[in-house]
Amino acid sequence: MVENSNLRLEEYRRDAESCPGCRGCIWVDHIFCSGSKYSMRCPSLYHRKFDAYSCMGRNKIALGIMKGEVDFTPKTIEIIYQCNLCGACLAACKRNLDLDTDMTLETLRIRAVEKGAAPIPEHKAINDRIAESGNRYGLDNSKRGGWLPGTAKVSDKPEMVYFAGCNSSFRNKEIATASTGILDSLGASYALLDEERCCGNPLYESGDADAALEQAQQNIAALKATGASTVVTSCAECYKVWKVDYPKLLDRSTGEMEYKVLHITQVANKGIQDGSLKLEHPVNMRVAYHDSCKLTRCSDDWVPWHGERGKYGVTIPPKVWRRGINGVIMEPREILASIPGIELKEMIRNGMSTLCCGAGAGVAEAYPEYTENVANHRLDEAEDVGIEALVSSCPYCKDTFTKAAEQGSRPIKCFDITQVLNESIYGKGGL
Numbered sequence: 001m002v003e004n005s006n007l008r009l010e011e012y013r014r015d016a017e018s019c020p021g022c023r024g025c026i027w028v029d030h031i032f033c034s035g036s037k038y039s040m041r042c043p044s045l046y047h048r049k050f051d052a053y054s055c056m057g058r059n060k061i062a063l064g065i066m067k068g069e070v071d072f073t074p075k076t077i078e079i080i081y082q083c084n085l086c087g088a089c090l091a092a093c094k095r096n097l098d099l100d101t102d103m104t105l106e107t108l109r110i111r112a113v114e115k116g117a118a119p120i121p122e123h124k125a126i127n128d129r130i131a132e133s134g135n136r137y138g139l140d141n142s143k144r145g146g147w148l149p150g151t152a153k154v155s156d157k158p159e160m161v162y163f164a165g166c167n168s169s170f171r172n173k174e175i176a177t178a179s180t181g182i183l184d185s186l187g188a189s190y191a192l193l194d195e196e197r198c199c200g201n202p203l204y205e206s207g208d209a210d211a212a213l214e215q216a217q218q219n220i221a222a223l224k225a226t227g228a229s230t231v232v233t234s235c236a237e238c239y240k241v242w243k244v245d246y247p248k249l250l251d252r253s254t255g256e257m258e259y260k261v262l263h264i265t266q267v268a269n270k271g272i273q274d275g276s277l278k279l280e281h282p283v284n285m286r287v288a289y290h291d292s293c294k295l296t297r298c299s300d301d302w303v304p305w306h307g308e309r310g311k312y313g314v315t316i317p318p319k320v321w322r323r324g325i326n327g328v329i330m331e332p333r334e335i336l337a338s339i340p341g342i343e344l345k346e347m348i349r350n351g352m353s354t355l356c357c358g359a360g361a362g363v364a365e366a367y368p369e370y371t372e373n374v375a376n377h378r379l380d381e382a383e384d385v386g387i388e389a390l391v392s393s394c395p396y397c398k399d400t401f402t403k404a405a406e407q408g409s410r411p412i413k414c415f416d417i418t419q420v421l422n423e424s425i426y427g428k429g430g431l
C-alpha cells in the first residue's frame with residue numbers, strides 16, 4: 001500500500017466536515033451564465049439529478065465512511081464512480097472555501113480499493129489489460145509506436161519526449177502524427193520513449209494507487225534513459241498524470257520532479273508567438289473550443305502538505321492550495337485565433353467553467369449512458385453558438401463527441417486542435 005498521508009481519506013476529513021451544502025459546486029459562476037439551460041457545472045448531477053451525485057453528496061458519503069456510519073455498498077460505489085473527477089467542484093468550491101474536494105473524491109476511491117469494494121469490474125478489466133500488455137486496450141505494446149511516420153525527424157539526443165499515450169498510439173493515431181508534424185515544423189529535438197506504457201491514469205482514477213505508482217516509476221525510468229528533460233503530451237489525461245499524479249504518488253512536488261511537462265498546445269503556441277511556427281494555409285471554419293477538464297482545472301502543480309490543523313482549521317505549516325486556476329486555457333485559443341480563416345466562438349461553459357465531455361475517470365467504460373447523455377448536452381451547447389466544428393485538446397474528448405455526433409446524426413464535426421494546426425501548417429486538406 002502506498003505510504004503517503006496525502007493519499008489517505010482521513011487527511012480530508014475536515015474538508016468533508018466543513019461542507020455546508022452551499023451548492024456552489026453545482027452551478028456555473030452566475031456572472032458568466034446566461035439562462036438556466038447551460039448553468040450546471042457537475043456532469044454527474046446533470047445526469048442523475050439527485051444531490052447524492054454531486055460533490056456535496058459525496059462529501060457526506062466520505063464522512064459517513066470515515067465515521068463508520070456508511071459502508072461501501074453497491075449503491076455508494078455507484079455514486080462514488082459515477083463522477084468524472086473533472087475538477088468543476090474543486091474550482092467552484094475554492095471560490096468560497098479551501099476544501100480539497102478533488103482529493104476527497106480521489107481518496108474515497110483509494111479507500112474503496114483498500115476495502116476490496118473496487119475497482120469495479122469494468123475498471124478492473126482495463127487495469128488487468130494494462131498489467132498484461134502495457135496498454136489499456138490489451139494490444140501488442142511492441143506496435144505502440146507504429147503510427148510514427150518514416151519522415152519524422154526523431155533525434156538521437158532528444159531534449160523532449162513526445163508521450164503519445166494509449167489512445168493516440170492505437171486509436172486516434174492522427175493526433176499522434178499531427179503532434180510530431182508540429183514538432184517537426186518547429187525543428188524541435190524530440191524522440192518517443194523506447195518502452196512507452198500506459199500513463200497509469202485508469203489505474204489511479206479507479207483507486208488502485210499501488211499499480212499507478214508502479215506505472216509512474218516505469219515511465220519515469222524510461223524517460224530518464226532518453227536523457228530528455230521535458231515530456232510533451234497531446235492527451236489531457238496523460239498531461240495531468242505526468243504533471244500532478246506522478247509527483248503526488250511519489251510524495252514530491254511538481255517542481256521537484258526531474259522533468260517538466262508541456263501540452264502540445266503550449267509548445268505550438270510558443271512557436272506561433274515567437275514566429276518559429278508558420279501557419280500559412282487558411283482553415284475556413286467556424287469553431288468552438290472545448291476545454292478538457294484535465295487540461296484546464298485539474299493540472300495545477302502538486303505540492304505535498306504534511307502538517308497539522310490549528311484553530312479554525314489553520315494549516316501549520318501553511319498549505320499551498322490548488323484552486324484549478326493555472327490550467328492551459330489561453331494557449332489553445334491563441335492558436336485558433338492565429339489560424340487564418342478560423343472563426344472562434346465561445347460556449348457559455350468555457351475555461352475554468354468548462355463542462356467535462358462525460359467520459360473521464362472511467363465513466364465511459366462503466367456507465368456509457370451517462371457519457372452519452374452529457375456529451376449530447378455539450379453538443380447542444382456547441383450547436384447553439386452556431387459552429388461547424390468542435391475542437392478539443394484530448395483524444396478522449398474527440399472520441400466522445402465524435403461518437404455522440406454520429407449516433408445522433410448531428411452535422412457538427414469534431415477535431416483535435418493538433419489536426420487543425422497541421423492543416424494550417426501543411427495544407428494537405430485532411431480535415
Ligand code: SF4
Pocket residue numbers: 018019020021022023024025026055056059089092093097099101
Ligand atoms: S461548493 Fe464546496 S462547500 Fe459548497 S456544497 Fe460544494 S463542496 Fe460543499
Ligand code: SF4
Pocket residue numbers: 025041042043044045053054055058082083084085086087088089090105
Ligand atoms: S468531479 Fe466533476 S463529476 Fe465529480 S462531483 Fe465534482 S463536478 Fe461532479
